[in-house]
Amino acid sequence: MATPKVPEVRDIMRIERIGAHSHIRGLGLDDALEPRQVSQGMVGQLASRRAAGVILEMIKDGHIAGRAVLIAGQPGTGKTAIAMGIAQSLGADTPFTALAGSEIFSLEMSKTEALSQAFRKAIGVRIKEETEIIEGEVVEIQIDRPATGTGAKVGKLTLKTTEMETIYDLGNKMIDSLSKEKVQAGDVITIDKATGKISKLGRSFTRARDYDAMGAQTQFVQCPEGELQKRKEVVHTVSLHEIDVINSRTQGFLALFSGDTGEIKSEVREQINAKVCEWREEGKAEIIPGVLFIDEVHMLDMECFSFLNRALESDLSPVLIMATNRGITRIRGTNYQSPHGIPIDLLDRLLIIATSPYTEKETRQILKIRCEEEDVELSEEAHTVLTRIGMETSLRYAIQLISTAGLVCRKRKGTEVQVEDIKRVYSLFLDEARSSQYMKEYQDSFLFNETQTATMDTS
Amino acid sequence: MAVQSWRDSLKSSKKTALIHDGKRKIHYLFADGKEMAEEYDLKTDELIARRWRHKSTLGAQGQWQVEVGEPLPTPVASFECDAIQENCSNPVFMRKDTKSSFQWRIRNLPYSKDVFSVCVEPSERCIIIKTSNKKYYKKFNIPDLDRSRLPFDCSALSFTHANNTLIVSYKKPEEILTLEQELLKVIKKVKDTAGPDGDCKTQ
Numbered sequence: 001m002a003t004p005k006v007p008e009v010r011d012i013m014r015i016e017r018i019g020a021h022s023h024i025r026g027l028g029l030d031d032a033l034e035p036r037q038v039s040q041g042m043v044g045q046l047a048s049r050r051a052a053g054v055i056l057e058m059i060k061d062g063h064i065a066g067r068a069v070l071i072a073g074q075p076g077t078g079k080t081a082i083a084m085g086i087a088q089s090l091g092a093d094t095p096f097t098a099l100a101g102s103e104i105f106s107l108e109m110s111k112t113e114a115l116s117q118a119f120r121k122a123i124g125v126r127i128k129e130e131t132e133i134i135e136g137e138v139v140e141i142q143i144d145r146p147a148t149g150t151g152a153k154v155g156k157l158t159l160k161t162t163e164m165e166t167i168y169d170l171g172n173k174m175i176d177s178l179s180k181e182k183v184q185a186g187d188v189i190t191i192d193k194a195t196g197k198i199s200k201l202g203r204s205f206t207r208a209r210d211y212d213a214m215g216a217q218t219q220f221v222q223c224p225e226g227e228l229q230k231r232k233e234v235v236h237t238v239s240l241h242e243i244d245v246i247n248s249r250t251q252g253f254l255a256l257f258s259g260d261t262g263e264i265k266s267e268v269r270e271q272i273n274a275k276v277c278e279w280r281e282e283g284k285a286e287i288i289p290g291v292l293f294i295d296e297v298h299m300l301d302m303e304c305f306s307f308l309n310r311a312l313e314s315d316l317s318p319v320l321i322m323a324t325n326r327g328i329t330r331i332r333g334t335n336y337q338s339p340h341g342i343p344i345d346l347l348d349r350l351l352i353i354a355t356s357p358y359t360e361k362e363t364r365q366i367l368k369i370r371c372e373e374e375d376v377e378l379s380e381e382a383h384t385v386l387t388r389i390g391m392e393t394s395l396r397y398a399i400q401l402i403s404t405a406g407l408v409c410r411k412r413k414g415t416e417v418q419v420e421d422i423k424r425v426y427s428l429f430l431d432e433a434r435s436s437q438y439m440k441e442y443q444d445s446f447l448f449n450e451t452q453t454a455t456m457d458t459s
Numbered sequence: 460m461a462v463q464s465w466r467d468s469l470k471s472s473k474k475t476a477l478i479h480d481g482k483r484k485i486h487y488l489f490a491d492g493k494e495m496a497e498e499y500d501l502k503t504d505e506l507i508a509r510r511w512r513h514k515s516t517l518g519a520q521g522q523w524q525v526e527v528g529e530p531l532p533t534p535v536a537s538f539e540c541d542a543i544q545e546n547c548s549n550p551v552f553m554r555k556d557t558k559s560s561f562q563w564r565i566r567n568l569p570y571s572k573d574v575f576s577v578c579v580e581p582s583e584r585c586i587i588i589k590t591s592n593k594k595y596y597k598k599f600n601i602p603d604l605d606r607s608r609l610p611f612d613c614s615a616l617s618f619t620h621a622n623n624t625l626i627v628s629y630k631k632p633e634e635i636l637t638l639e640q641e642l643l644k645v646i647k648k649v650k651d652t653a654g655p656d657g658d659c660k661t662q
Contacts, residue, residue: 129516134543156546163589163596167546174543196542227596238517247518275518284516 020080020399023373027085029053041369042085044362045078051353052082056089059319062289066317068308070297070347072324072340073355076395079323082355083293086321095239095290095318097122101299112307113263119311120240120269122318124288125276128233132193134168135230136161137204137223138185143175159189161224174198188221193229237288240316243272273316289318297322298341301333305346312349322350363390363398370399376406377416385422393431401425462607462634469642476649482507485646497646498528504643506556526602527554550595557628559636560615561601565625568595572620577627581611588627603635 028039033053035046042049048071055069071079087096097118104114136159143155155170157178170178174196181198183189186207191198202219244264279285294300300308311317322342329341338344358366364387371378378386382405390398405421414421430438439446473488478501487495498508508528513521525531530553551566565588568575576589580598584605588597604611615630631639 127516157543160593161596163593165594166549169544169546171542171544191543193543227598243517 021084023369024081024084026089043365045355048353048355056086065315066312068320068350070322070350070352075325077355095122095124098293101296111304122290122292123240124237125285126237127285128235130231131234133190133232134228135190135224136228137188166228292318293321295323298324298326305343363387374403376402379416379418381419382417382422385419397431465606474649561629563627568625569623577618579611579613579616
């Protein structure tokens, strides 16, 4: 059999689930940092997007440490979306750590430890390390699938250089990534032995004359020389936290996999900081300050805020972005009131970006983008009705109705969501206002109805 | 002299010895954090295995690297087999020294002797094995010579082929022989420290 087996790609294409912000692909700014009205999944909020763009430039420069930004605005005005947009435009190489304010409260770890870990996760170190790679031209790739369709696949890969030839046994993961990369006989590939990452360098010159349909971008390369396995210096980015974990003696490297890292001694951290600074001076490593995003920042308490004050002063600190939807409220852990529930001295260090409620036109746009993202067709009237719902109740509620209305529409074998479908789900699911109304009317018949007029208690 | 510096670092290293399974096992911990483990046959005093372990740049503990002796069985088979592994039909390269020479054995090479050519590359300080049928190629150095910074000698090299195995030998230079003799005397004096797992009886 000379022709390579056509790899089946379908079974490994991961279907991504659609999250609340999966339509965000960036901040939607042009080169002059001017926001476009609708771009990259972002709609409206022009001033705050522009502001976020300026912050983004500062992060990309990487010279300024320990700045903090607060995104404040009403619920459902795109605060998290702006943070996600920043994360998307930073690219894969700049660390972006996101956490919610309540995540740091745990019995296993003190609040400040959790915060310092989050801070150190947001600082990347680019460093050269030697790894073993396999580099060669594919002679043959053979994958046997069990006839039943399930169970382990077995594969063999023959690679050669100008001097030698070796057969490799393939594991399941490797088979998947080989077929995802569409590797076939004649390709020159490298495989990172430690991580199993495959990269295609191009097609071998000896195959240039093969009659084959290939794209214009196909590159031809020489068959590699010498040994198949080589040691090569690669540059990769690790976070300071990862280096901490590797060097904390208790569990060693395996702690990275077990996930249970526990607390890290401050001496270890100091050693690492000194080591990293040494590397930087010797030119071995480069520090990439990233972004730490704390959502719902009003959930932090007084101790955390004073820790933040201090942590921001270190020159190894990332850019901190926080988001909150609170107005003037009690600072958690005290009896003082303060704007956004954040102490004034910390607020003084922040740049504050405000988001404002969406207009009807913008709501309409957002709903349209979400429909595309969720693959739901909406008729013109249904769109108008949904926009009205969005304006009168909340944007989030309207977005929730999209997928449910889509389902109702599919059940009646329709292709396009009509006003009836929207009406149906509107009657099936209550929004917050109608639910409160219902509660007020029927509170006598509920259990434990000795309602004290609830003020939300955050402590 | 360079031989001397290697001899000194061997002497100053922290040594731990253990006799087990008819083998004398010695663990060296060097000042720079590198570790070396050797195994000698109790009767013949021949070196059976030598392994090294380094710390990676980030400070993680590395895997043991085999310099002399049988390759280690893949540590966590289930963890590894998901990725990529050499097929068992491939040539297996290992070093197995004799008293008078360094020796390498490459099993699973079912070609006739005239296919192979073995030569020393003094400029790159390595030995290269080539095959005219382009099936096998190997470039390797002799760490012992590198450590003592001794020159390579083309005439010391020889090779034979039998039973699908290629055997390459390189005669040990005088300096190495005396160094090994000295080292053997030193490690025999290292007290057999009873390990925590109680493999050895206390005298």
